Amino acid sequence: MVSGMIETETVMPRVARPQTRTFGAGIRSDVERTGSPTMKAIYLEKRAGAEGLVAGEIPRPNPKDDEVLVKVVATAVMPTEFDWFTTFTLPFGEPRPFPVVLSHEFSGVVEALGPKVTGVSVDDDIYGLNDWFINGAQAQYCVVKASALARKPKSIGHIQSAVAPISALTAWQGLFEKAKVERGQRVLIHGAGGAVGSFAVQMARARGARVIAPISSGNFEFVRSLGADELIDYRKSWNARGPL
Numbered sequence: 448m449v450s451g452m453i454e455t456e457t458v459m460p461r462v463a464r465p466q467t468r469t470f471g472a473g474i475r476s477d478v479e480r481t482g483s484p485t486m487k488a489i490y491l492e493k494r495a496g497a498e499g500l501v502a503g504e505i506p507r508p509n510p511k512d513d514e515v516l517v518k519v520v521a522t523a524v525m526p527t528e529f530d531w532f533t534t535f536t537l538p539f540g541e542p543r544p545f546p547v548v549l550s551h552e553f554s555g556v557v558e559a560l561g562p563k564v565t566g567v568s569v570d571d572d573i574y575g576l577n578d579w580f581i582n583g584a585q586a587q588y589c590v591v592k593a594s595a596l597a598r599k600p601k602s603i604g605h606i607q608s609a610v611a612p613i614s615a616l617t618a619w620q621g622l623f624e625k626a627k628v629e630r631g632q633r634v635l636i637h638g639a640g641g642a643v644g645s646f647a648v649q650m651a652r653a654r655g656a657r658v659i660a661p662i663s664s665g666n667f668e669f670v671r672s673l674g675a676d677e678l679i680d681y682r683k684s685w686n687a688r689g690p691l
């Protein structure tokens with residue numbers, strides 16, 4: 448699911464529309480007293496599912512040390528984030544403080560740099576993936592370690608680059624960290640026309656493997672264009688146990 452930035456186009460989870468309010472009276476008065484900047488965000492203020500999402504204003508994060516403040520242009524949210532351990536828990540098991548902002552992959556523009564950041568500049572177009580335990584990108588701004596972002600390719604827009612990090616990382620981990628795919632091997636890639644599979648086909652081919660893809664026939668042209676060598680229409684000749 449892809450959603451555009453709050454300032455532009457936003458596609459919300461279909462299950463619920465967010466309520467609109469400003470987060471926590473205490474925080475609001477702090478913001479007013481100190482003049483700290485706020486930002487628009489979609490967030491949870493208690494443990495809940497999509498029905499608990501709120502659209503409002505929360506404090507804007509500050510980039511520390513090796514962190515970058517990103518002005519979000521597009522972000523992707525997974526419905527399963529409501530059930531992730533990291534959404535409501537800190538690394539050592541303590542409850543995570545609210546507000547909690549979902550969506551950890553994003554594309555945007557560098558707004559500000561922490562004092563130890565090198566190799567990236569304000570106004571660079573970048574995309575990346577931030578820490579699951581901190582607030583995500585369904586907001587005007589998010590912070591990310593400089594090591595977890597990359598320059599956005601000029602050949603694609605922000606919406607396309609926002610959906611690349613998690614599915615591409617998943618494909619990389621499966622192929623090379625777990626299966627240790629090498630040149631000359633044959634690789635069977637399920638879901639080759641999907642988010643993870645479309646990256647996996649390209650990565651396996653780039654490594655020099657031969658790719659076999661069980662897909663539905665409507666995806667043949669697309670998956671062949673990604674580099675798959677053998678296409679099998681799983682609706683006609685395949686089931687969970689293999690060829691019919």
Ligand SMILES: NC(=O)c1ccc[n+]([C@@H]2O[C@H](COP(=O)([O-])OP(=O)(O)OC[C@H]3O[C@@H](n4cnc5c(N)ncnc54)[C@H](OP(=O)(O)O)[C@@H]3O)[C@@H](O)[C@H]2O)c1
Pocket residue numbers: 613614615617637638639640641642643644661662663664666681
């Ligand atoms: N997306 C992520 O970032 C991510 C991250 C971690 C884990 N995952 C997991 O990775 C898996 C794939 O996720 P995804 O996001 O890539 O899904 P997706 O974009 O919805 O793609 C799923 C693909 O599965 C294929 N498919 C459906 N039924 C099939 C069947 N009976 N036999 C063979 N292929 C079938 C579909 O192919 P046709 O269109 O050809 O029918 C579709 O292209 C899921 O289990 C997901 O939870 C995803």
